[in-house]
Amino acid sequence: MSVAALIVAAGRGSRAGEGIPKQYRDLQGRPVLARTLAGFLSHPGIDHVLVVTHPDDRDLYEASIAALAPLQSALLPCVNGGETRQDSVRNGLEALAASAPEIVLVHDAARPFASPELIDRAIEAARVRDAAVPGTPVTDTIKVIGSRLEVVSTPDRGSLRAVQTPQAFRFRLLLDAHRKAAAARLHDFTDDGALAEWAGLPVHVFEGESGNIKLTHPADFLEAERRLRGSSMAHITKLGTGFDVHAFGDGDHVWLGGIKVPHDRGVIAHSDGDVILHALTDAILGALADGDIGTHFPPSDPQWRGASSDRFLAHAVGLVRERGGIVDHLDATLLCEAPRLGPHREAMRQRIAEIAGLRLDQVSLKATTTEKLGFTGRSEGIAAQAAATIRLPEASP
Ligand SMILES: Nc1ccn([C@@H]2O[C@H](COP(=O)(O)OP(=O)(O)OP(=O)(O)O)[C@@H](O)[C@H]2O)c(=O)n1
Numbered sequence: 393m394s395v396a397a398l399i400v401a402a403g404r405g406s407r408a409g410e411g412i413p414k415q416y417r418d419l420q421g422r423p424v425l426a427r428t429l430a431g432f433l434s435h436p437g438i439d440h441v442l443v444v445t446h447p448d449d450r451d452l453y454e455a456s457i458a459a460l461a462p463l464q465s466a467l468l469p470c471v472n473g474g475e476t477r478q479d480s481v482r483n484g485l486e487a488l489a490a491s492a493p494e495i496v497l498v499h500d501a502a503r504p505f506a507s508p509e510l511i512d513r514a515i516e517a518a519r520v521r522d523a524a525v526p527g528t529p530v531t532d533t534i535k536v537i538g539s540r541l542e543v544v545s546t547p548d549r550g551s552l553r554a555v556q557t558p559q560a561f562r563f564r565l566l567l568d569a570h571r572k573a574a575a576a577r578l579h580d581f582t583d584d585g586a587l588a589e590w591a592g593l594p595v596h597v598f599e600g601e602s603g604n605i606k607l608t609h610p611a612d613f614l615e616a617e618r619r620l621r622g623s624s625m626a627h628i629t630k631l632g633t634g635f636d637v638h639a640f641g642d643g644d645h646v647w648l649g650g651i652k653v654p655h656d657r658g659v660i661a662h663s664d665g666d667v668i669l670h671a672l673t674d675a676i677l678g679a680l681a682d683g684d685i686g687t688h689f690p691p692s693d694p695q696w697r698g699a700s701s702d703r704f705l706a707h708a709v710g711l712v713r714e715r716g717g718i719v720d721h722l723d724a725t726l727l728c729e730a731p732r733l734g735p736h737r738e739a740m741r742q743r744i745a746e747i748a749g750l751r752l753d754q755v756s757l758k759a760t761t762t763e764k765l766g767f768t769g770r771s772e773g774i775a776a777q778a779a780a781t782i783r784l785p786e787a788s789p
Protein backbone atom coordinates (compact mmCIF):
# COMPACT_ATOMS: atom_id res chain seq x y z
CA MET A 393 0.00 0.00 0.00
CA SER A 394 1.72 3.22 -1.11
CA VAL A 395 1.33 6.25 1.12
CA ALA A 396 2.16 9.87 0.26
CA ALA A 397 2.28 12.80 2.65
CA LEU A 398 1.23 16.16 1.23
CA ILE A 399 2.53 19.05 3.32
CA VAL A 400 0.89 22.40 2.63
CA ALA A 401 3.34 25.25 3.18
CA ALA A 402 2.18 27.98 0.80
CA GLY A 403 0.42 30.20 3.36
CA ARG A 404 1.61 33.67 4.38
CA GLY A 405 1.20 33.21 8.13
CA SER A 406 -0.41 36.63 8.49
CA ARG A 407 -1.80 35.89 11.97
CA ALA A 408 1.64 34.91 13.27
CA GLY A 409 3.01 38.47 13.04
CA GLU A 410 5.51 40.12 10.72
CA GLY A 411 8.66 38.58 9.31
CA ILE A 412 9.19 35.54 7.15
CA PRO A 413 6.25 33.12 6.73
CA LYS A 414 5.80 31.12 9.94
CA GLN A 415 6.66 27.73 8.42
CA TYR A 416 10.22 28.97 7.77
CA ARG A 417 10.82 30.59 11.15
CA ASP A 418 13.39 29.26 13.49
CA LEU A 419 12.04 27.05 16.27
CA GLN A 420 14.80 26.12 18.70
CA GLY A 421 17.49 25.94 16.04
CA ARG A 422 15.50 24.47 13.13
CA PRO A 423 12.95 25.93 10.73
CA VAL A 424 9.37 24.85 11.52
CA LEU A 425 9.08 23.19 8.10
CA ALA A 426 12.25 21.14 8.68
CA ARG A 427 10.75 19.82 11.94
CA THR A 428 7.44 18.97 10.25
CA LEU A 429 9.13 17.29 7.29
CA ALA A 430 11.54 15.28 9.42
CA GLY A 431 8.56 13.56 11.12
CA PHE A 432 7.14 12.37 7.79
CA LEU A 433 10.40 11.70 5.91
CA SER A 434 11.66 9.47 8.72
CA HIS A 435 8.39 7.54 9.14
CA PRO A 436 8.68 3.98 7.77
CA GLY A 437 5.06 3.98 6.56
CA ILE A 438 5.49 6.99 4.24
CA ASP A 439 6.80 6.41 0.71
CA HIS A 440 6.78 9.95 -0.67
CA VAL A 441 6.53 13.46 0.70
CA LEU A 442 5.43 16.39 -1.45
CA VAL A 443 5.58 19.97 -0.20
CA VAL A 444 3.37 22.72 -1.62
CA THR A 445 5.14 26.08 -1.40
CA HIS A 446 4.63 29.73 -2.35
CA PRO A 447 6.69 30.79 -5.41
CA ASP A 448 8.22 33.68 -3.39
CA ASP A 449 9.59 31.26 -0.80
CA ARG A 450 11.84 29.09 -2.96
CA ASP A 451 15.09 30.17 -1.21
CA LEU A 452 13.54 29.73 2.23
CA TYR A 453 12.33 26.28 1.20
CA GLU A 454 15.74 25.21 -0.11
CA ALA A 455 17.41 26.45 3.08
CA SER A 456 14.88 24.54 5.22
CA ILE A 457 15.41 21.21 3.51
CA ALA A 458 19.20 21.52 3.30
CA ALA A 459 19.68 20.01 6.74
CA LEU A 460 17.41 17.06 5.86
CA ALA A 461 19.86 15.69 3.27
CA PRO A 462 20.00 12.12 4.64
CA LEU A 463 16.18 11.85 4.50
CA GLN A 464 15.64 13.51 1.16
CA SER A 465 15.27 10.39 -1.00
CA ALA A 466 11.51 10.32 -0.26
CA LEU A 467 11.09 14.04 -1.01
CA LEU A 468 9.47 14.91 -4.38
CA PRO A 469 10.13 18.26 -6.10
CA CYS A 470 7.93 20.92 -4.51
CA VAL A 471 4.99 22.47 -6.36
CA ASN A 472 3.36 25.90 -6.22
CA GLY A 473 0.38 26.51 -3.96
CA GLY A 474 -2.74 28.57 -4.61
CA GLU A 475 -4.73 31.44 -3.10
CA THR A 476 -6.39 29.33 -0.41
CA ARG A 477 -5.35 26.27 1.56
CA GLN A 478 -7.86 24.25 -0.44
CA ASP A 479 -6.26 25.37 -3.74
CA SER A 480 -2.82 24.48 -2.39
CA VAL A 481 -3.97 20.98 -1.44
CA ARG A 482 -5.51 20.52 -4.87
CA ASN A 483 -2.28 21.57 -6.64
CA GLY A 484 -0.41 19.01 -4.53
CA LEU A 485 -2.93 16.25 -5.30
CA GLU A 486 -2.72 16.97 -9.03
CA ALA A 487 1.08 16.73 -8.82
CA LEU A 488 0.77 13.37 -7.06
CA ALA A 489 -1.72 12.04 -9.61
CA ALA A 490 1.04 10.72 -11.88
CA SER A 491 2.41 8.45 -9.13
CA ALA A 492 -1.14 7.74 -7.80
CA PRO A 493 -0.46 6.62 -4.23
CA GLU A 494 -3.22 4.60 -2.60
CA ILE A 495 -3.33 6.79 0.48
CA VAL A 496 -2.58 10.45 1.01
CA LEU A 497 -2.07 12.22 4.34
CA VAL A 498 -2.63 15.97 4.09
CA HIS A 499 -0.76 17.89 6.76
CA ASP A 500 -0.17 21.54 7.69
CA ALA A 501 3.48 22.62 7.55
CA ALA A 502 2.57 24.72 10.58
CA ARG A 503 2.01 21.60 12.76
CA PRO A 504 5.56 20.46 13.60
CA PHE A 505 4.64 18.21 16.55
CA ALA A 506 2.72 15.34 14.90
CA SER A 507 4.09 12.15 16.50
CA PRO A 508 4.98 8.90 14.65
CA GLU A 509 2.07 7.23 16.49
CA LEU A 510 -0.36 9.84 15.11
CA ILE A 511 0.95 9.17 11.59
CA ASP A 512 0.48 5.40 12.21
CA ARG A 513 -3.13 6.03 13.27
CA ALA A 514 -3.74 8.24 10.22
CA ILE A 515 -2.52 5.57 7.77
CA GLU A 516 -4.59 2.90 9.49
CA ALA A 517 -7.70 5.15 9.55
CA ALA A 518 -7.45 5.79 5.79
CA ARG A 519 -7.02 2.07 5.15
CA VAL A 520 -10.08 1.14 7.19
CA ARG A 521 -12.33 4.20 6.75
CA ASP A 522 -11.26 5.74 3.38
CA ALA A 523 -11.60 9.29 4.78
CA ALA A 524 -10.66 10.22 8.34
CA VAL A 525 -9.50 13.20 10.38
CA PRO A 526 -7.74 13.35 13.76
CA GLY A 527 -9.75 15.01 16.50
CA THR A 528 -9.48 15.79 20.20
CA PRO A 529 -12.36 16.29 22.64
CA VAL A 530 -13.08 19.96 23.36
CA THR A 531 -12.59 21.05 26.95
CA ASP A 532 -14.34 24.44 26.73
CA THR A 533 -18.08 24.76 26.35
CA ILE A 534 -18.78 25.86 22.79
CA LYS A 535 -21.46 28.43 21.86
CA VAL A 536 -22.98 28.98 18.45
CA ILE A 537 -23.47 32.73 18.05
CA GLY A 538 -25.43 35.03 15.76
CA SER A 539 -24.43 38.21 13.93
CA ARG A 540 -24.98 40.37 17.08
CA LEU A 541 -22.90 38.02 19.22
CA GLU A 542 -26.10 36.58 20.71
CA VAL A 543 -25.86 32.95 21.73
CA VAL A 544 -27.94 30.83 19.40
CA SER A 545 -27.26 27.43 20.95
CA THR A 546 -24.93 25.36 23.11
CA PRO A 547 -24.06 22.10 21.35
CA ASP A 548 -23.49 18.99 23.42
CA ARG A 549 -19.74 19.01 24.09
CA GLY A 550 -19.57 15.22 24.05
CA SER A 551 -20.32 15.19 20.33
CA LEU A 552 -17.73 17.84 19.39
CA ARG A 553 -14.13 17.31 18.29
CA ALA A 554 -11.40 19.84 17.48
CA VAL A 555 -9.96 18.62 14.23
CA GLN A 556 -6.28 18.63 13.25
CA THR A 557 -4.04 17.24 10.53
CA PRO A 558 -2.73 14.85 9.16
CA GLN A 559 -6.07 14.11 7.54
CA ALA A 560 -6.10 10.74 5.83
CA PHE A 561 -7.80 9.66 2.61
CA ARG A 562 -7.83 7.15 -0.18
CA PHE A 563 -5.95 9.26 -2.74
CA ARG A 564 -8.40 8.82 -5.61
CA LEU A 565 -11.42 9.75 -3.48
CA LEU A 566 -9.82 12.97 -2.25
CA LEU A 567 -8.56 13.97 -5.71
CA ASP A 568 -12.06 13.47 -7.19
CA ALA A 569 -13.64 15.43 -4.32
CA HIS A 570 -11.21 18.33 -4.85
CA ARG A 571 -11.83 18.38 -8.60
CA LYS A 572 -15.58 18.41 -7.95
CA ALA A 573 -15.26 21.34 -5.49
CA ALA A 574 -13.10 23.33 -7.92
CA ALA A 575 -15.58 22.67 -10.74
CA ALA A 576 -18.32 24.02 -8.44
CA ARG A 577 -16.14 27.15 -7.91
CA LEU A 578 -15.75 26.39 -4.21
CA HIS A 579 -12.31 27.29 -2.85
CA ASP A 580 -12.68 28.03 0.85
CA PHE A 581 -13.07 24.73 2.68
CA THR A 582 -10.81 25.15 5.70
CA ASP A 583 -9.99 21.46 5.87
CA ASP A 584 -10.12 18.44 3.58
CA GLY A 585 -12.54 16.68 5.89
CA ALA A 586 -15.17 19.38 5.25
CA LEU A 587 -14.54 19.22 1.50
CA ALA A 588 -14.91 15.42 1.54
CA GLU A 589 -18.18 15.73 3.52
CA TRP A 590 -19.47 18.22 0.95
CA ALA A 591 -18.59 15.75 -1.82
CA GLY A 592 -20.71 13.14 -0.07
CA LEU A 593 -17.95 10.97 1.43
CA PRO A 594 -18.46 9.48 4.89
CA VAL A 595 -15.69 10.96 7.06
CA HIS A 596 -14.66 9.49 10.42
CA VAL A 597 -12.63 10.84 13.31
CA PHE A 598 -9.61 9.06 14.80
CA GLU A 599 -7.70 10.00 17.94
CA GLY A 600 -5.68 13.20 17.55
CA GLU A 601 -3.17 14.55 20.08
CA SER A 602 -3.32 17.67 22.18
CA GLY A 603 0.36 18.43 21.53
CA ASN A 604 -0.19 18.59 17.76
CA ILE A 605 -0.81 22.34 17.79
CA LYS A 606 -0.97 24.53 14.70
CA LEU A 607 1.38 27.50 15.02
CA THR A 608 -1.07 30.27 14.21
CA HIS A 609 -0.52 33.26 16.54
CA PRO A 610 2.70 34.66 18.09
CA ALA A 611 1.80 33.05 21.42
CA ASP A 612 1.85 29.61 19.77
CA PHE A 613 5.53 30.12 18.96
CA LEU A 614 6.30 31.05 22.56
CA GLU A 615 4.48 27.93 23.73
CA ALA A 616 6.31 25.75 21.17
CA GLU A 617 9.69 27.20 22.21
CA ARG A 618 8.89 26.59 25.86
CA ARG A 619 7.96 23.01 25.11
CA LEU A 620 11.09 22.31 23.10
CA ARG A 621 13.28 24.00 25.68
CA GLY A 622 11.73 21.88 28.40
CA SER A 623 12.33 18.72 26.42
CA SER A 624 15.90 19.50 25.43
CA MET A 625 19.07 20.17 27.38
CA ALA A 626 19.41 23.30 29.46
CA HIS A 627 20.58 26.27 27.40
CA ILE A 628 22.81 29.10 28.48
CA THR A 629 22.58 32.60 27.09
CA LYS A 630 25.68 34.16 25.52
CA LEU A 631 26.18 37.77 24.50
CA GLY A 632 28.49 39.02 21.75
CA THR A 633 29.28 42.45 20.35
CA GLY A 634 30.59 43.59 16.98
CA PHE A 635 31.94 46.77 15.42
CA ASP A 636 32.79 47.66 11.81
CA VAL A 637 34.02 50.69 9.90
CA HIS A 638 34.41 51.47 6.20
CA ALA A 639 35.86 54.60 4.65
CA PHE A 640 33.75 56.42 2.09
CA GLY A 641 35.04 56.42 -1.49
CA ASP A 642 33.69 57.05 -4.95
CA GLY A 643 30.29 55.63 -5.76
CA ASP A 644 26.57 56.26 -5.75
CA HIS A 645 25.30 53.77 -3.16
CA VAL A 646 26.15 51.91 0.03
CA TRP A 647 24.94 48.48 1.19
CA LEU A 648 23.41 48.61 4.66
CA GLY A 649 21.48 45.86 6.44
CA GLY A 650 21.36 43.88 3.19
CA ILE A 651 19.69 46.77 1.30
CA LYS A 652 21.20 48.92 -1.46
CA VAL A 653 20.88 52.53 -0.29
CA PRO A 654 21.43 55.37 -2.82
CA HIS A 655 24.12 57.81 -1.56
CA ASP A 656 26.52 60.35 -3.02
CA ARG A 657 29.48 58.20 -1.89
CA GLY A 658 30.33 54.52 -1.95
CA VAL A 659 32.53 52.62 0.52
CA ILE A 660 36.04 51.23 0.12
CA ALA A 661 35.78 47.55 0.98
CA HIS A 662 36.89 44.08 -0.01
CA SER A 663 33.31 42.77 0.14
CA ASP A 664 30.19 44.90 -0.43
CA GLY A 665 31.16 46.85 2.74
CA ASP A 666 27.85 46.43 4.58
CA VAL A 667 28.88 47.66 8.06
CA ILE A 668 25.59 46.60 9.68
CA LEU A 669 25.79 42.99 8.48
CA HIS A 670 29.51 42.85 9.33
CA ALA A 671 28.93 44.12 12.88
CA LEU A 672 26.05 41.67 13.38
CA THR A 673 28.17 38.79 12.04
CA ASP A 674 30.96 39.66 14.47
CA ALA A 675 28.48 39.96 17.34
CA ILE A 676 27.25 36.41 16.71
CA LEU A 677 30.81 35.08 16.32
CA GLY A 678 31.63 36.88 19.57
CA ALA A 679 28.78 35.13 21.36
CA LEU A 680 30.14 31.83 20.03
CA ALA A 681 33.70 32.80 21.02
CA ASP A 682 34.63 31.73 17.49
CA GLY A 683 36.97 34.41 16.15
CA ASP A 684 35.75 37.19 13.91
CA ILE A 685 34.58 37.77 10.38
CA GLY A 686 38.19 37.97 9.15
CA THR A 687 38.95 34.53 10.63
CA HIS A 688 36.08 32.98 8.68
CA PHE A 689 36.32 35.09 5.50
CA PRO A 690 39.95 36.29 5.20
CA PRO A 691 40.24 39.60 3.30
CA SER A 692 43.31 38.10 1.61
CA ASP A 693 41.11 35.48 -0.06
CA PRO A 694 40.05 36.73 -3.52
CA GLN A 695 36.81 34.70 -3.42
CA TRP A 696 35.31 37.24 -0.97
CA ARG A 697 36.07 40.24 -3.25
CA GLY A 698 32.77 42.11 -3.71
CA ALA A 699 30.96 39.35 -1.80
CA SER A 700 27.43 40.05 -0.71
CA SER A 701 27.54 40.21 3.09
CA ASP A 702 24.33 38.26 3.64
CA ARG A 703 26.41 35.07 3.33
CA PHE A 704 28.61 36.20 6.25
CA LEU A 705 25.60 36.67 8.51
CA ALA A 706 23.95 33.44 7.31
CA HIS A 707 27.23 31.59 8.01
CA ALA A 708 27.42 32.89 11.58
CA VAL A 709 23.77 31.96 12.23
CA GLY A 710 24.48 28.52 10.72
CA LEU A 711 27.35 28.02 13.20
CA VAL A 712 24.94 28.70 16.09
CA ARG A 713 22.46 26.15 14.69
CA GLU A 714 25.18 23.55 14.06
CA ARG A 715 25.88 23.69 17.78
CA GLY A 716 22.21 23.12 18.62
CA GLY A 717 21.70 26.76 19.61
CA ILE A 718 19.38 29.57 18.58
CA VAL A 719 19.81 33.25 17.94
CA ASP A 720 17.53 35.13 20.33
CA HIS A 721 18.05 38.75 19.35
CA LEU A 722 20.11 41.01 17.07
CA ASP A 723 20.55 44.73 17.69
CA ALA A 724 22.69 47.16 15.66
CA THR A 725 23.40 50.90 15.69
CA LEU A 726 24.55 52.73 12.57
CA LEU A 727 26.92 55.68 13.13
CA CYS A 728 27.06 58.30 10.36
CA GLU A 729 25.85 61.75 9.38
CA ALA A 730 24.31 60.33 6.16
CA PRO A 731 22.64 58.36 4.70
CA ARG A 732 19.60 58.39 6.98
CA LEU A 733 18.54 55.03 8.36
CA GLY A 734 14.85 55.93 8.87
CA PRO A 735 13.45 55.46 5.35
CA HIS A 736 15.17 52.05 5.01
CA ARG A 737 14.92 50.72 8.57
CA GLU A 738 11.94 48.39 8.06
CA ALA A 739 13.27 46.98 4.77
CA MET A 740 16.62 46.31 6.47
CA ARG A 741 14.99 44.64 9.48
CA GLN A 742 12.94 42.46 7.13
CA ARG A 743 16.04 41.51 5.14
CA ILE A 744 18.09 40.72 8.26
CA ALA A 745 15.21 38.64 9.68
CA GLU A 746 15.08 36.77 6.38
CA ILE A 747 18.83 36.09 6.26
CA ALA A 748 18.95 34.98 9.90
CA GLY A 749 15.60 33.09 9.90
CA LEU A 750 14.21 35.26 12.71
CA ARG A 751 10.97 37.03 13.50
CA LEU A 752 10.92 40.78 12.91
CA ASP A 753 10.68 41.47 16.65
CA GLN A 754 14.04 39.73 17.09
CA VAL A 755 15.82 42.32 14.94
CA SER A 756 16.43 45.90 16.08
CA LEU A 757 18.14 48.71 14.15
CA LYS A 758 19.03 52.16 15.44
CA ALA A 759 21.14 55.06 14.18
CA THR A 760 22.95 58.07 15.53
CA THR A 761 25.12 60.84 14.19
CA THR A 762 28.29 61.61 16.14
CA GLU A 763 27.44 65.34 16.32
CA LYS A 764 29.94 66.09 13.52
CA LEU A 765 32.77 64.73 15.72
CA GLY A 766 35.36 62.22 14.62
CA PHE A 767 35.66 60.44 11.25
CA THR A 768 31.94 59.73 11.03
CA GLY A 769 31.17 63.33 11.92
CA ARG A 770 33.48 64.54 9.13
CA SER A 771 31.72 62.05 6.76
CA GLU A 772 35.02 60.29 6.05
CA GLY A 773 33.47 56.91 6.79
CA ILE A 774 30.57 54.94 8.18
CA ALA A 775 30.46 52.61 11.20
CA ALA A 776 28.11 50.21 12.95
CA GLN A 777 28.14 48.45 16.28
CA ALA A 778 26.00 45.47 17.20
CA ALA A 779 25.04 43.05 19.94
CA ALA A 780 23.71 39.51 19.62
CA THR A 781 22.24 37.19 22.21
CA ILE A 782 22.23 33.50 21.47
CA ARG A 783 21.35 30.36 23.44
CA LEU A 784 23.60 27.30 23.35
CA PRO A 785 23.12 23.86 24.89
CA GLU A 786 24.92 23.83 28.23
CA ALA A 787 27.24 21.04 27.14
CA SER A 788 28.22 22.78 23.87
CA PRO A 789 32.00 23.13 23.56
N1 LIG B 1 -2.96 29.47 0.36
C1 LIG B 1 -2.53 28.69 1.34
C2 LIG B 1 -2.89 28.94 2.68
C3 LIG B 1 -2.40 28.10 3.68
N2 LIG B 1 -1.58 27.08 3.35
C4 LIG B 1 -1.00 26.23 4.41
O1 LIG B 1 -2.03 25.67 5.19
C5 LIG B 1 -1.59 25.45 6.52
C6 LIG B 1 -2.63 25.89 7.55
O2 LIG B 1 -3.01 27.21 7.29
P1 LIG B 1 -2.85 28.45 8.27
O3 LIG B 1 -2.41 28.05 9.59
O4 LIG B 1 -4.08 29.26 8.13
O5 LIG B 1 -1.60 29.19 7.57
P2 LIG B 1 -1.56 30.59 6.85
O6 LIG B 1 -2.61 30.69 5.78
O7 LIG B 1 -0.15 30.73 6.42
O8 LIG B 1 -1.86 31.57 8.06
P3 LIG B 1 -2.68 32.94 8.08
O9 LIG B 1 -4.13 32.56 7.83
O10 LIG B 1 -2.46 33.45 9.46
O11 LIG B 1 -2.12 33.82 7.01
C7 LIG B 1 -0.26 26.17 6.67
O12 LIG B 1 0.78 25.23 6.78
C8 LIG B 1 -0.17 27.01 5.42
O13 LIG B 1 1.17 27.20 4.95
C9 LIG B 1 -1.23 26.85 2.03
O14 LIG B 1 -0.47 25.93 1.75
N3 LIG B 1 -1.73 27.67 1.04
Ligand SMILES: C[C@](O)(CO)[C@H](O)COP(=O)(O)O
Binds near residue numbers: 500
Ligand atom coordinates in the same frame (compact mmCIF):
# COMPACT_ATOMS: atom_id res chain seq x y z
C1 LIG C 1 -6.70 22.10 8.41
C2 LIG C 1 -6.80 22.68 9.79
O1 LIG C 1 -5.51 22.79 10.38
C3 LIG C 1 -7.60 21.71 10.67
O2 LIG C 1 -7.71 22.21 11.95
C4 LIG C 1 -7.46 24.03 9.82
O3 LIG C 1 -8.79 23.93 9.35
C5 LIG C 1 -6.69 25.08 9.01
O4 LIG C 1 -7.40 26.27 9.12
P1 LIG C 1 -6.76 27.69 8.71
O5 LIG C 1 -7.93 28.60 8.52
O6 LIG C 1 -5.99 27.44 7.46
O7 LIG C 1 -5.93 28.11 9.87
